[in-house]
Amino acid sequence: MAFFKSVISKLKKGLERTRETLVTGLRSMLLGRRLDEGLISELEARLLQSDVGVKTTARLITSIREQFRAGKIESGDQVLEFIKTDLKNLWPPADRELRTAAPGAGPTVILMTGVNGVGKTTSIAKLCWLLRSQGRTVLLGACDTFRAGAVRQLEIWSERLGVDLVKGQQGGDPAAVAFDACAAAKARGVDVLILDTAGRLHTQDSLMRQLSKICGVVNRQIPGGPHEVLLVLDATSGQSALRQAEEFSKSAGVTGIFLAKLDGTAKGGVVVAIRDATSIPVKFIGVGETPEDIETFEPAAFVDALFSA
Ligand SMILES: Nc1nc2c(ncn2[C@@H]2O[C@H](COP(=O)(O)OP(=O)(O)O)[C@@H](O)[C@H]2O)c(=O)[nH]1
Numbered sequence: 001m002a003f004f005k006s007v008i009s010k011l012k013k014g015l016e017r018t019r020e021t022l023v024t025g026l027r028s029m030l031l032g033r034r035l036d037e038g039l040i041s042e043l044e045a046r047l048l049q050s051d052v053g054v055k056t057t058a059r060l061i062t063s064i065r066e067q068f069r070a071g072k073i074e075s076g077d078q079v080l081e082f083i084k085t086d087l088k089n090l091w092p093p094a095d096r097e098l099r100t101a102a103p104g105a106g107p108t109v110i111l112m113t114g115v116n117g118v119g120k121t122t123s124i125a126k127l128c129w130l131l132r133s134q135g136r137t138v139l140l141g142a143c144d145t146f147r148a149g150a151v152r153q154l155e156i157w158s159e160r161l162g163v164d165l166v167k168g169q170q171g172g173d174p175a176a177v178a179f180d181a182c183a184a185a186k187a188r189g190v191d192v193l194i195l196d197t198a199g200r201l202h203t204q205d206s207l208m209r210q211l212s213k214i215c216g217v218v219n220r221q222i223p224g225g226p227h228e229v230l231l232v233l234d235a236t237s238g239q240s241a242l243r244q245a246e247e248f249s250k251s252a253g254v255t256g257i258f259l260a261k262l263d264g265t266a267k268g269g270v271v272v273a274i275r276d277a278t279s280i281p282v283k284f285i286g287v288g289e290t291p292e293d294i295e296t297f298e299p300a301a302f303v304d305a306l307f308s309a
C-alpha cells in the first residue's frame with residue numbers, strides 16, 4: 001500500500017506542470033458555471049491550445065454539445081467529469097501489456113529506438129529496474145555503437161543495476177552486437193534482452209535500414225523477436241514528439257511508446273494527442289532521471305493524477 005501511494009504521488013508530481021496548465025485552466029473555466037453554447041466554444045478553444053490534438057478536441061466537443069442539447073449535461077462540473085471519463089476510455093486495456101515471447105520460446109527481446117537525446121538509454125535502465133523488480137532476469141545489448149560514450153553510458157547503468165551487458169567496438173556493426181547479445185541471452189537463459197540503439201531520424205534511410213537489419217538478425221536467432229520495438233519520445237518536445245510517433249510508426253515496426261520526461265513538462269497532453277493521431281499504444285512513461293522513475297501507463301491512474309486537485 002505504501003508502495004502504491006508513493007507511485008501515485010510520484011505520478012502526480014511528474015504531471016505537475018501539465019496539471020497546472022491544462023487541467024487547472026479547465027477547472028477554473030468550468031467549475032461552478034452553467035453550461036451554454038458560449039462556454040462550449042470557450043472550452044473548444046482551450047482544448048485546441050493545449051496539446052490534446054484536433055481530433056480528440058472535435059470528438060469531445062461534439063459529444064458535449066450533443067449531451068447539452070439533449071439536456072443531459074447542464075453544468076461545467078458535469079463537463080469536467082465527462083472529459084475525465086472519456087479520456088480514461090481512450091486506451092483499451094489489451095494495448096498496454098508488454099509483449100513477451102511465448103513460454104519456452106526463448107528470451108523476450110525489446111528494441112529501443114528514437115531520435116537522439118529523447119531518453120532511450122535512461123529508459124532502458126528504468127525498464128531493467130522494473131522487470132527485475134518483477135523477478136525477471138535481464139541482459140542488455142549496447143547496439144548504439146555510433147555515438148562516442150554511448151556504450152559506456154549503458155555500461156555504467158548495467159554496473160549500477162547489477163545486470164550483464166553485451167557490447168562491441170565503438171563504430172562497429174550494431175547488428176553484430178545484436179547477434180552476440182541474442183546468442184548470450186539464449187545461452188544464459190535470461191528472460192528479457194533489451195537492446196539500445198543509436199538515435200536516428202525516420203528520414204535517415206541508411207540508419208532506418210540498419211534498424212531493419214538489427215530486427216532481422218534478432219528474428220533469425222529468436223523467432224518472434226523483437227517482441228517489442230519501443231519508440232522513445234521526449235514529452236517536453238510536444239508536437240515534435242507527435243510527429244516522430246507518426247513517422248516512426250510508418251517505417252520502423254514500432255509496437256509501443258515509452259514516453260520519457262513527462263515530469264517537468266507542461267505538454268503532458270501529448271499522451272492524448274499521440275493516441276489521437278496514431279494507433280501505437282503508450283506502454284510506459286518516464287517521470288524522472290533515476291531507474292525507479294518509470295510507470296506502466298495506466299489510463300485511469302494517469303487521468304486521476306492529472307485531474308487531482
Ligand atoms: N527529467 C527527465 N529526464 C530524463 C528522462 N529520461 C531521460 N532523461 C534525461 O534525458 C537526457 C538524455 O537521455 P539519454 O537516455 O542519454 O537519451 P538517448 O540519447 O535517447 O539515449 C539525460 O540527461 C537523461 O537523464 C525523464 O523521464 N525525465
Ligand SMILES: [Mg+2]
Pocket residue numbers: 120121122144150196
Ligand atoms: Mg543513448
